[in-house]
Amino acid sequence: MSPPTDAQIKRIVGTLNERGQFRSLVSMATTPTRPQYERMLQDLYHMLHITKPADQKRVEQFYSVRRSKMNVSHNRYREIFAFDRTAVRIPNDVRKWISTATEHAGKKSGNGATIGDVEELREDDSGYLNANVIVDGKGSWWVACQAPLPVTNHPFLLAILTRSATFKHAHLYGASPGTSPIRDLQAFPPKTAIIVQLTGLTEGDVVKAHQYLPTRVGHSVTYEPSAHLAAGQPSIKLTLDRTTPLPKTSSILSTLTLAPASSEKISIPPMTVHHYLYEGWPDFGVPRGKDVQKLQELIAEVEMKQKEEAAGGCEVWVHCSAGVGRTGTYMALTSLLSKPMYPSSDYSRHPLFDSPIGPLPEPLRNDPIASLVDLLREQRAVMCQSDAQVKLLYELYTEKAQGKQ
Incomplete structure (x- = not known):
């Protein structure tokens, strides 16, 4: 088995991008700009x-x-949106959210599921974040997000503190593994x-991310909610406990404490955040030479850390700058090179994976790389953005198949 040639990669990516264009066109149907696309929409539906x-x-x-189109000031890039279906939703009123779930504890819905396990946050009760829950169809899941903007630092950290992604995952795919993520905030707090941060703050003269971590050990930063949400959301305090260079992974590991600010009266205990900064990956490109092995070591390190912390319901958030190219490639590589985090959770036959635009055309339908990339793009557009990134997936998958890893 050998990886595809550059010409074959171009054709594969062309097919994947064509399907991405279909999704992009349909995504405009629920926005005020729909009239501009109506004729093309009808042509697409006919096809x-x-x-x-x-x-x-x-x-x-x-x-x-x-929701992405309604919150343009919270998007780092004007063309990178989050599908509403898989987007992480943040409670506008944390106290109300927890108390409502507690009232529902033990009650059963018609299908036997605990009500608090699978109910979606209503739109009026939830905030927006350019972040999506991503599953790989065989038991692993992550959160893909853009690098936080100054205006989104608070919702980004609040989402992690309230385990909003776990709740979204439970809503989409059922409450297992684990129990109700909302009730856990009181009984079994995260x-x-x-x-995992896959970009530096700048590349060349271009700002790719903003600093949201404290810069000195022992120091803290506090992020305030938007003024109109201050009554229902706590201020968030992030404290840097230590930093650890990890030369094998070409990364810096920062260990932090995330908590409601001390002045807040809210029953969510502090939690630990492990932040990995990997800077060996150029935007739109791929690691080269020794950086490839270091990226694989990073994937193994994060996998090991997540397994160590699994009992606490450890979410993994991944971001580069836009949260699609490097982020999607990292997730795809983790899926291809690592064992599933929850191998008993088989999402492959889940109704949400029955693509509304139909399956991949033959022969890509049975291609594990193309199928995986297409699946990731069903949940967040443009994942694995460039030809080089898709080619890297084929190369490392081939090496693994040949027993070189």
């Missing part, structure tokens, strides 16, 4: 044989980015989270 209005509506809801 895909989606003729019933009810089916068209389902497709449009599946790929909706309406102990740890992992953040």
Whole structure:
């Protein structure tokens, strides 16, 4: 087995991008700009044989980015949106959110599930973040997000502290593994989270990310909620406990404490955050030479850390700058090179993986790399952004298949 040639990679990526263009077009259907795209939408539906209005509506809801379009000031890039379906939602009123879930504890819905396990936060009760829950179809999941902007530092950290991604995952795919993520905030509070940052603050003269960690050991930064949400959301305090160089992974590990500010009266205990900063990956490109091995070591390190902390429900948040190219490639490589975090959780036959735009064309339908990239893009657009990034997936997957790793 050998990886595809550059010409073959270009054709594969071309097919994946064409499907991405379909999703992008449909995503405009739930925004005020729909009239500009109506003719193209109808042509696309005709080509895909989606003729019933009810089916068209389902497709449009599946790929909706309406909340992203409503919150443009919270997006780092104007063309990178978060699908509403898989987007992490943050409680606007944390106290109300916890108390409501507690009231529902033990009650059962018609299908036997605990109500608090799978109910979605209502739109009026939830805040926006450019971040999506991403599953790989065989038991592992992460959160893909943009590098936080100054205006989104608080919602980003609040989402981690309240375990909002776990709740979203439970809503989409059922409450297992684990128990109700909301009730856990009181009975079994989250102990740890992992953040993998795949970009430096600047590349050349371009700002790719903003500093959101304290810069000195022992120091803290406090982030305040938006003024109109101050009554229902706590201030967030982030303290840098220590930094550890990890030469094998070309990374810096920062260990931090994340907690509501001391003045806040809210029953969420502090948690530990392990932040890995990996800077050996150029934007749109891929690591080269020794940096490839160091990236693989980073994947193994994060996998080991997550398993150590699994009992506390350890979420893994991954971001580069936009949260799609390097982020998607990292997740795909983790899926291809590592064992599933929860191997008993098979999402592959889940209804949410029945793509509204149909399966990949042959012969890519049975191609493990193309299928994985397409699956990731069903949950967040443009994942694994460049030809070089898709090629790296094939190269390392081939090496693993040949027993070279």
